[in-house]
Amino acid sequence: MRLTWGSLWRWTISGAAVGAIALTLISLESANANGDSTAQASRAKTVNIPNLAYIPQTLTVAVGTKVTFVNGSKTLHTATRAGSFDTGIIHPGHSASVRFTHRGTFTYVCTVHPKMMGKVVVR
Numbered sequence: 001m002r003l004t005w006g007s008l009w010r011w012t013i014s015g016a017a018v019g020a021i022a023l024t025l026i027s028l029e030s031a032n033a034n035g036d037s038t039a040q041a042s043r044a045k046t047v048n049i050p051n052l053a054y055i056p057q058t059l060t061v062a063v064g065t066k067v068t069f070v071n072g073s074k075t076l077h078t079a080t081r082a083g084s085f086d087t088g089i090i091h092p093g094h095s096a097s098v099r100f101t102h103r104g105t106f107t108y109v110c111t112v113h114p115k116m117m118g119k120v121v122v123r
């Protein structure tokens, strides 16, 4: 994925606006074609950010899984896929969650550190 500086700036501003609130974007929440709410409610996974990396870098989950990004580092991070989802800025010691309701492969970056890249594979 290629992001321009302009788009990075825009994402950073929007991230600041939502603060540390766990954010689930409309684009990911709007459709649940399977109506499988029971399974969705029970699935949760964690991506840790201990430094300048997402651990695990590739996370494979079932449809409906809520993924929580935990910032265990001492600096700001995001988990952002332009046009799809954005945790906004996650402060040290905080976390933010995204529920993945569509199958696919979702690469994402940290808008603060654009070389940080991760991937969520939803099956």
Ligand SMILES: [Cu+2]
Binding pocket: 052, 076, 077, 078, 110, 111, 112, 113, 116
């Ligand atoms: Cu970062």
